[in-house]
Amino acid sequence: MFNKIYIEKLKSNFSEAVRVILTNKVRTLLTSLGIIFGVAAVITMLAIGNGAEKEILAQLELVGVNNIVITPISDEKDDNSEEENDGNATEAKRFSKGLDLLDVHSIQKTIPSIKTVSPEIILETYVIKKGRQNPVKLIGVSKTYFKTSNINIEIGKNFSAIQEENALPVCIIGKKIEKKLFTGESAIGKRIKVKDVWLQVVGVIEEKFISDSAQENLGIRDLNQDVYIPLKTFLVRFKDRKNIIDKPLNFGGGGSMIFISGNNQGPKKRIPRGNYHQLDKLVVQVNNSNQLNATADVLSRMLKRRHNDVLDFEISIPIQLLKQQQKTKQIFNIVLSIIAGISLLIGGIGIMNIMLASVLERTKEIGIIRAIGATQEDVILQFLTESVLVSIGGGIIGIILGVLSSYILQITTGIETILSLSSILLSFFVATLIGLIFGIAPAKSAASKSPIEAIRHE
Numbered sequence: 001m002f003n004k005i006y007i008e009k010l011k012s013n014f015s016e017a018v019r020v021i022l023t024n025k026v027r028t029l030l031t032s033l034g035i036i037f038g039v040a041a042v043i044t045m046l047a048i049g050n051g052a053e054k055e056i057l058a059q060l061e062l063v064g065v066n067n068i069v070i071t072p073i074s075d076e077k078d079d080n081s082e083e084e085n086d087g088n089a090t091e092a093k094r095f096s097k098g099l100d101l102l103d104v105h106s107i108q109k110t111i112p113s114i115k116t117v118s119p120e121i122i123l124e125t126y127v128i129k130k131g132r133q134n135p136v137k138l139i140g141v142s143k144t145y146f147k148t149s150n151i152n153i154e155i156g157k158n159f160s161a162i163q164e165e166n167a168l169p170v171c172i173i174g175k176k177i178e179k180k181l182f183t184g185e186s187a188i189g190k191r192i193k194v195k196d197v198w199l200q201v202v203g204v205i206e207e208k209f210i211s212d213s214a215q216e217n218l219g220i221r222d223l224n225q226d227v228y229i230p231l232k233t234f235l236v237r238f239k240d241r242k243n244i245i246d247k248p249l250n251f252g253g254g255g256s257m258i259f260i261s262g263n264n265q266g267p268k269k270r271i272p273r274g275n276y277h278q279l280d281k282l283v284v285q286v287n288n289s290n291q292l293n294a295t296a297d298v299l300s301r302m303l304k305r306r307h308n309d310v311l312d313f314e315i316s317i318p319i320q321l322l323k324q325q326q327k328t329k330q331i332f333n334i335v336l337s338i339i340a341g342i343s344l345l346i347g348g349i350g351i352m353n354i355m356l357a358s359v360l361e362r363t364k365e366i367g368i369i370r371a372i373g374a375t376q377e378d379v380i381l382q383f384l385t386e387s388v389l390v391s392i393g394g395g396i397i398g399i400i401l402g403v404l405s406s407y408i409l410q411i412t413t414g415i416e417t418i419l420s421l422s423s424i425l426l427s428f429f430v431a432t433l434i435g436l437i438f439g440i441a442p443a444k445s446a447a448s449k450s451p452i453e454a455i456r457h458e
Contacts, residue, residue: 014453017386020358021393031354032394034347035434039398039427040249041407045333045407046423051416052329066115067148067319068284070297070303071278072099073312096310100242100278101231112418113300118148120281121234127191127227131179135225136177138194140234146172146205148285151223154187156203159230165203167236168245171199174224175207194227197237204292235278255321277312292317344430347394355387355442366446376448383443384436392433395428402427 021028026084104119121140126133143159146152153172163170173190178187178201187201208223286295303313359366366379403424406417 003434014385014389015066016382017389020386021389026356028393031350032347032390032397034343034345034350035391035394035431036347036398036401038340038345038347039395039431040345040402041336041343042427042430043399043419043423044403044405044409044417045336045340046426047402047417048303048336048409048415049333050420050423051328051410052333054418066286066289066292067317068286068292068299069280069316070284070299070316071314072275072280073314074275074277085185094308096276096307098242098277098307099282099303099313103303104282106277106336107282107299107302108307110302111295113194113286113288113295114233115285115287116144118145118278118283118285119231120145120283121231121239121278122280123234123239125238127181128179134180136194138234139226139228140231140238141228142231145228145283148283151208152206153203154206155186156201162231164230167230167232169197169199169233169237170202170229172203172205172224172228173201174205174222175319176222177227178204178222192227192274195238199227199229225229225343238321241276252393289319292319322357344434347391348434351387351390351435352438354390354440355383356445358386359383359442359446362446372418379446380443383446384439387439387442388435390433391431391439392428395431398431399424399427 018103022235035045101119104117107114118138123138123140125136125138127136128134143164144159146158154175156172157174159170162168171194173181173187173192181187181192187204189201191198191200193199204222205228282297284295286292296317300315304311307313368378401420406419409415410417
């Protein structure tokens with residue numbers, strides 16, 4: 001019986017609250033603006049945060065765990081690399097052999113904290129299909145490359161030891177290459193012609209989404225458009241820069257460094273060597289993440305010594321770059337949260353002010369309902385229902401606006417946003433809670449009025 005009476009009271013309060021809100025539509029809308037924008041900001045912020053987290057996890061998967069990346073620095077131009085000597089001559093820059101396979105063997109043999117070493121050589125070339133040339137990147141790698149880089153071979157298999165050792169003309173291709181060259185059929189066992197070399201396809205890697213930011217910030221290629229061959233196959237059948245630079249001066253490109261002068265007393269002029277490195281990239285994977293910095297330091301000192309004290313390489317730790325990026329995005333999310341919180345707070349204050357004004361306007365009405373038997377609890381419940389309904393209405397509009405904003409943001413800016421049910425429910429709960437909290441003071445103010453004084457109020 002008690003529950004039935006209480007339900008009837010709730011129905012009555014709800015009907016009255018709806019009547020009051022519809023009577024003052026414009027005021028109610030203006031009151032709920034803070035809630036609307038606050039809830040929309042919360043949903044958009046969480047959608048951006050979820051998208052950023054997904055992107056960082058995807059990038060982390062691409063760069064691999066516990067990896068150190070070594071990239072060579074080419075000698076493209078002289079700039080200020082020569083030091084002046086006695087005002088009229090320059091001291092020759094030290095000679096470096098460049099990043100090569102000897103470095104790989106030395107690293108594997110010397111540093112115990114290293115798990116695997118994966119060298120890469122990259123050549124921008126073309127694949128010929130039906131007389132047409134399609135640009136591709138030809139990548140010379142070892143069989144450990146795919147494991148180190150978290151790349152799964154979807155169909156086919158990895159290079160065998162025999163294929164690597166004998167420089168056999170085999171390849172593993174990206175998914176986009178397969179779709180482009182072998183539409184509607186499997187590429188396994190078939191041959192493709194890269195430049196002037198025929199290669200047999202032994203595997204196809206699974207398709208991976210590579211965002212523009214990952215390509216720009218982390219130097220990650222679009223793996224889906226690469227052709228991978230064994231490292232030795234690359235050096236034997238395509239190009240080995242180490243063999244090229246060991247030859248005499250070659251002005252046609254790729255030649256050795258060389259100093260020329262008019263006479264023994266005159267200043268020497270240095271000719272840039274171009275890209276004299278045998279390898280284009282070296283990925284070193286350590287056993288534990290806490291060994292990354294120490295191993296990177298050892299690698300730097302070791303390679304500098306092997307390169308005759310020439311710093312012609314760069315060492316980076318992608319996971320640290322990602323963590324810094326993640327920290328930056330977390331700060332961004334915190335700022336957005338504060339802005340959303342301020343909007344919600346302002347919205348709550350607006351509800352409280354309007355409800356207090358409503359109490360003053362309806363003082364006589366309050367006195368009448370108190371005189372005919374309404375209790376203080378009934379009055380409190382009435383005004384709380386109104387404030388909560390205003391807040392819930394603003395919350396619903398805010399949710400719709402937040403969802404639309406997330407989609408529009410993704411379409412216009414390319415920033416990935418991921419909406420979640422939890423963020424929508426959280427926003428709805430917060431909006432309801434604000435209406436409840438900020439409606440308490442006006443409700444108590446209304447309930448505390450004396451019925452006789454309220455009726456006499458003009």
